[in-house]
Amino acid sequence: MLQVGLIREHKAEVAERLALKGFTDKTLLDTVISDDDARRRLQSDNDALLARRNQASKEIGTLMSNGQKAEAKDLKAEVAILKNTVEANERRLAELEISIREGLQRIPNLPSPLVPPGIGADDNVEVRRGGAMPALPEGALPHWDLIRRHDLIDFETGVKLTGSGFPLYKGRGARLQRALIQYFLDANTAAGYTEYMPPYLVNEASAHSTGQLPDKEGQMYYMPADALYLIPTAEVPVTNIYRDEIVKESDLPIRMTAHSPCFRREAGSFGKEVRGLNRVHQFDKVEIVEIVHPDKSYEVLDRMVAHVEGLVAALGLPYRILRLCGGDMSFASALTYDFEVWSAAQGRWLEVSSVSNFEAFQTNRMKLRYRDAEGRIRLAHSLNGSALALPRIVAAILENYQMAEGIGLPAVLHSYMGSDRLV
RNA sequence: GGUGAGGUGGAUGAGUGGCUGAAAUCAGUAGUUUGCUAAACUGCCGUACGGGGAAACCUGUACCGCGGGUUCGAAUCCCGCCCUCACCGCCA
Numbered sequence: 001m002l003q004v005g006l007i008r009e010h011k012a013e014v015a016e017r018l019a020l021k022g023f024t025d026k027t028l029l030d031t032v033i034s035d036d037d038a039r040r041r042l043q044s045d046n047d048a049l050l051a052r053r054n055q056a057s058k059e060i061g062t063l064m065s066n067g068q069k070a071e072a073k074d075l076k077a078e079v080a081i082l083k084n085t086v087e088a089n090e091r092r093l094a095e096l097e098i099s100i101r102e103g104l105q106r107i108p109n110l111p112s113p114l115v116p117p118g119i120g121a122d123d124n125v126e127v128r129r130g131g132a133m134p135a136l137p138e139g140a141l142p143h144w145d146l147i148r149r150h151d152l153i154d155f156e157t158g159v160k161l162t163g164s165g166f167p168l169y170k171g172r173g174a175r176l177q178r179a180l181i182q183y184f185l186d187a188n189t190a191a192g193y194t195e196y197m198p199p200y201l202v203n204e205a206s207a208h209s210t211g212q213l214p215d216k217e218g219q220m221y222y223m224p225a226d227a228l229y230l231i232p233t234a235e236v237p238v239t240n241i242y243r244d245e246i247v248k249e250s251d252l253p254i255r256m257t258a259h260s261p262c263f264r265r266e267a268g269s270f271g272k273e274v275r276g277l278n279r280v281h282q283f284d285k286v287e288i289v290e291i292v293h294p295d296k297s298y299e300v301l302d303r304m305v306a307h308v309e310g311l312v313a314a315l316g317l318p319y320r321i322l323r324l325c326g327g328d329m330s331f332a333s334a335l336t337y338d339f340e341v342w343s344a345a346q347g348r349w350l351e352v353s354s355v356s357n358f359e360a361f362q363t364n365r366m367k368l369r370y371r372d373a374e375g376r377i378r379l380a381h382s383l384n385g386s387a388l389a390l391p392r393i394v395a396a397i398l399e400n401y402q403m404a405e406g407i408g409l410p411a412v413l414h415s416y417m418g419s420d421r422l423v
Numbered sequence: 424g425g426u427g428a429g430g431u432g433g434a435u436g437a438g439u440g441g442c443u444g445a446a447a448u449c450a451g452u453a454g455u456u457u458g459c460u461a462a463a464c465u466g467c468c469g470u471a472c473g474g475g476g477a478a479a480c481c482u483g484u485a486c487c488g489c490g491g492g493u494u495c496g497a498a499u500c501c502c503g504c505c506c507u508c509a510c511c512g513c514c515a
Contacts, residue, residue, distance in 0.1 A: 043473050047484040054484090057496040061441045064495090076495045083495095097472095246433095246470085248451095367471095375452095377470085 001104045001365040003379075004036045017110045020117060020326035025106075032103040039096040046089040053082050105214065109361040111326050112298075112335040118325030127337065129320035130313055134344050134400045142345040143395040144276030146402060147173065150423045153277075165266065165281035167391075172423050176397075177284060179416035180390050181259045184286035184311065188387055191307055193257035193288055198237035200260055201228040206240040209366030211332045221263050234260035234287040235384045242291055243366040246377060252370060253300060254291040257387065259284065277391035278350065285389040289382070291368065294360065297381035298335075301357040304385050305337050308353050311388055315410045317396050318342035320349065334359045341392065345399040350392040355385030397422070 007014050007029055015026050056075045063072040116125045147153045152173025158166045169177050189195050207213045207229045212220055221230040231237060238258050247254070262285050277283075288307070292300045305321065312319045324336040333356040340349035360379040363369070369377050401408040407422040414420045 040473065043484080047473065050484055054496080057494095058441070060495045065441095072495075079495050375468095 001101075001361060002107055002109065003360070003364055004032060004100065004104065007107075008033050008036065014110065018108065020111050020115060021108050021329060022119065022327050023108050028103055028106060032100055032107070035096050035100045035103065039093065039100065042089055042093055042096065046086060046093065049082050049086050049089070053079050053086070056082075105365075108331045109334050109358065111329060111333075112357070112359075114323065114335055115329065116323060116325045119327035120325075121328055123325040124322040124328055124338070125325065127321040127323050129318070130309070131316065131318035131342075133318050133342065136344055136399075137402065137404045140345045140399070140402055142276065143343070143398040146398045146407065147276065150407065152176070152398075152423075163281070165279070167277070167280055167282070172417075173394075175417060176394060176413075176422060177390060179413050180388075180393065181284060181286060183412060183416050184387055185257060185259055187311055187314075188257035188286065188288055188307075193255045196234075196238055196241070196256055196258040198231075198234055198241075198258050198260060200231050200237075200263075201226075202231055202236050202240070203228060206236055206243070209243050210236045210239050210362055211365065212236060215331070218267055219265055221265060230263035231260060232264050233262050233285060233386075234258040235289060238287060238289045239291075239362060239382060239384065240366065242368045245368060247291070247368075247370045247380070249293065249370050249372050252291065252293045252380065253296065256289045257286060258289075259286045261285075262389075277395045280391055283389065283391045286387050287384060288387045289384040291363070291380050291382055293370070294378065294381045297357050297359060297383060301335065301337075301355065301383055304355050304383060308339055308355055308385055308387050312339055312341060312352065314412045315393065315397065317393070317400060317410075318344075319352075330354075330356065332356075332358050332361050334361065339386075339388075341396040343392075343396050343399055345402070346395075350396060352392045352396075353386040353388050355383070357381065357383045 002014075011029060011033065015029060018024075056079050060072045060075050060079075063069075063075070116123065118124065141149070147155075150172070151170060154168040154170050155164075158164075158168040161168065185195055201223065204213065204227060207220065212229070212232060216232075220232055222228075223230070237260075238256050241256070242254065261282055263282055266279060266281060288304060290300055290304065309319075309321065319339055319341045322338045322340065324333075324338055329336050336354055336356040338351055339353035339355070340351050342348075343350045359381050362382045363379045368380050368382065370380050371377055397410065398407055401410070401422070409417055409420060409422050411420075
């Protein structure tokens with residue numbers, strides 16, 4: 001959520017930068033500003049009335065204790081009249097506050113000046129690529145065929161247990177999940193991230209502050225009996241650890257990592273895009289989250305990108321890093337880098353990580369602040385990234401490491417898998 | 424699930440209608456003193472939204488779990504809700 005002051009003071013620039021994200025509703029900006037103006041005026045007026053009421057109430061107390069009942073009665077009459085106006089003002093004030101907040105929640109984050117123009121995936125800018133393309137054996141198969149051949153995941157039984165998109169990992173397939181999770185967590189903690197294991201259900205307030213609510217309600221599984229949401233990513237509980245907190249400047253940066261299953265309804269997805277592990281309703285992901293000083297957030301973003309790059313490179317997968325264009329970025333992000341690995345047998349790039357700087361967009365909504373050296377309270381910046389999401393990594397490992405007979409493994413996973421081969 | 428107790432500032436915890444935005448202690452912070460460490464002493468030390476000011480700062484209002492009510496006036500009284508803790512039951 002943007003701050004009203006920013007919109008008010010730099011309206012033209014804000015509108016121009018939002019256009020890069022495809023947001024052109026200038027009327028909304030004007031409405032928010034005019035509502036805020038009205039709110040300020042009304043609060044000033046109303047505060048004056050309340051001040052008068054408080055003063056009169058004090059006088060009444062004094063008069064009563066002196067036995068001056070008649071004078072007290074006059075003052076009571078005055079306060080009674082004030083009361084109606086105050087009540088009306090407060091109702092109007094509450095309406096304005098809701099209207100401002102709802103307006104602000106519909107305005108996306110400002111893209112950073114580094115964001116390239118564009119409307120979709122084709123306009124993303126490739127920053128660099130790395131890793132060697134594999135030389136696949138004759139008759140190389142896509143991962144869904146390899147999975148079936150080696151009995152790594154039983155999709156059919158997953159359907160029986162739950163429904164489509166809920167894979168049942170089995171044998172070496174299950175072991176590979178555990179190995180990847182452990183490897184990623186080990187690498188992240190070695191890089192200085194503190195490991196957390198969060199709840200997988202969150203309440204409405206948590207879903208709100210990271211921006212899943214109100215818009216993306218349909219993407220989350222909801223448990224109406226308890227008003228709880230299954231998390232779509234560990235970002236939600238982990239970032240919310242510091243909701244409504246004022247931390248010390250010296251506590252920054254706060255660097256956290258967590259593994260969690262991620263639950264996504266993915267309503268409306270279908271076809272080839274969702275085949276095999278390309279898109280599922282439940283998957284595992286290790287996330288990194290940082291809460292940092294605003295002056296440092298872009299430096300930190302670069303460091304997070306370098307860290308994730310290290311993970312992908314260590315897995316020996318061909319990858320490329322994209323800087324997302326305005327039209328392809330998420331609502332909350334100011335700058336996002338996507339990581340894609342090459343799925344050799346499918347012949348396509350698969351997104352395995354998205355690393356974003358949200359600047360103060362999330363922290364404003366969740367009131368996550370720090371106290372600076374002068375004692376002033378300022379919004380911190382938040383960032384997060386996948387390090388990494390498992391299913392497409394698994395797809396790429398299977399396809400890229402397939403051999404004439406069996407499937408190999410990246411060296412970093414050998415100790416976790418108890419073997420230098422998957423099968 | 425049952426019974427009981429309770430939700431006050433970073434923490435502990437006082438406060439049953441106006442003198443309370445809130446005692447005291449601890450923590451934090453700035454300083455003084457002492458040869459160092461430590462201790463002692465002194466000052467400061469909640470948040471939000473307004474108004475004024477270049478700023479330091481001054482000032483108004485709101486907030487004592489949340490929402491309503493009573494009252495000239497509510498942390499304090501009344502109603503509803505939420506949550507926490509303890510014990511019992513059940514259970515991994």
